Amino acid sequence: MIQKRIESIDVLRGFVVVLSVFVSALPYGGYPLFRHAEWYGLTITDFIFPAFLTLFGVGLAIANFKGVNWKKLMRRTFLLLLFGLLFNMIVSWSIDIHNLRFTGVLQLFAIAGLFTILLTRLVTRIPYILLLSISISTLYLFFLIGTSQTCGGLIPQADCLASFKIDRFLFTDVHLYRAGSSGFDPEGFVNMISALTNVLAGYAIGLILIRKDINKKTMTLLLIGGLFILIGCVFSQWIDFNKRIWSPSFSLVTTGMTLFLLGCLYWLIDKKNFLTKQNPVVVYLTAFGKNSLLIYFGKLILLTFVSKITLNVIGMDSTIADVLHRFVPSKVGYAFLFVLFWSVVAIIMHLNKKYVKV
Structure with missing residues (x-):
């Protein structure tokens, strides 16, 4: 219950x-x-969207705790994709579908949410969901290191990204962020996969919060948040924080920060009723x-x-x-x-x- x-x-x-x-x-x-940081770095503004995604994952766990309504899920995914395209038309102030950007924030929500539900039907135990979240960032780190050998400083640059080649293949230049002129898309397909770190971790935390058989929830949230921050800082020694490419260090640290804040608020509001x-x-x-x-x-x-x-x-x-x-x-x-x-x-x-x- x-x-x-x-x-x-x-x-x-x-x-x-x-x-x-x-x-x-x-x-x-x-x-x-x-x-937003120009390329590498982490600002208050960079924290906003990944925090929203992590909390999106928390909400997914609560909404689907009793089972997945697949019809409702597919309807939601379709509407998010559709609204994402309409949103792109409005903010670009153009209805030219030939140059319409296909990727975007709402599209990322749609794909990340769908993938999270599919993955958590296969991986159901909370520790394994958290491990899967970290594993995605680990694999992405290897991908970035392995595909950046020709980049300046052997790290990803705005004009030297293998992930952008994948986005070009899937969407073509004219349907990407700024028509592809920047050499990267902050909500491209590979970034969507990396963002699963945030959503899956949030999903696991959502399960922890609604399970009555789990004690010391505040301490659990703080420890998991701290663990994600620690791993993210370790990963930053190879690839620094970078929202534009949703680097592993960025996704892990922002996830950890969100979970840590949630743990503090849970203790203040839901546990102790100080607020x-x-x-x-x-x-x-x-x-x-x-x-x-x-x-x-x-x-x-x-x-x-x-x-x-x-x-x-x-x-x-x-x-x-x-x-x-x-x-x-x-x-x-x-x-x-x-x-x-x-x-x-x-x-x-x-x-x-x-x-x-x-």
């Missing part, structure tokens, strides 16, 4: 989504910690967490609209973003303006128990 709803999952997911709204709306220039569900911060983050899909992707659509739609103001054509900048010249203030907008949306929908799911 599944226990009551685990509040800490919604709270952590909500924190990740609030952070994603802020960094996405922050205008370019300065604040390097709130930007109750009536706490204003908990309510606020839960509102974001329960509508995470809507806000996580809705924010990018909204930002696209305000940067593309023009208005005639004082006899001059200006984008909505330009108009907003005149009223809120501060970059941080501008970002918080969007946080405020989505806060109102999230709270109103939460109070009315309206949640968008696929």
Whole structure:
């Protein structure tokens, strides 16, 4: 029998989504910690998407604990792929299907989710699922090392990636990230496979949280999180943290960080009740967490609209973003303006128990 709803999952997911709204709306220039690393490196922004993926895995375990509804799973996979293509059209502001990017964040969710369910039908025990998660990163590390012998410094570079050749073969240049001009696709097929490390680990943790026969769950989450961080740091000695290629060190460390944070919140909220569900911060983050899909992707659509739609103001054509900048010249203030907008949306929908799911 599944226990009551685990509040800490919604709270952590909500924190990740609030952070994603802020960094996405922050205008370019300065604040390097709130930007993606150019190539190698790890910033706060780099942590957001893999954390969201890990929590996606946690949710998959809870949703499918009593068995998989295959019809619902295939419908969800199809819709995520379809919405991913529509999302790409909107953010690229083009309906030209001949140059439409086939890969993307929603597509990664669809494929990683489907593969996770298929794999966990074959590998059912929690320790083996965790081992499978680590094994995927280990095999990917060998792949990167083995295919980077001709790259500068013998490590993967933006213009020297074997994985991009696979993406080209599957999708062709014009249907990849920036039409393939960067030499890599951050949500390419090989990256989707590497991201299984995050989703599978999250799935294992989801099983731990809902199993009543497992004691000391907080300590278990902290130890597993610490183990993933340790292995990721060891792997970074060969291939450093790199979100663009979803390097093994990157996937393992971000997974570990997410699990460690979840363990801390689980202890505070679900175990000891130091933070109750009536706490204003908990309510606020839960509102974001329960509508995470809507806000996580809705924010990018909204930002696209305000940067593309023009208005005639004082006899001059200006984008909505330009108009907003005149009223809120501060970059941080501008970002918080969007946080405020989505806060109102999230709270109103939460109070009315309206949640968008696929």
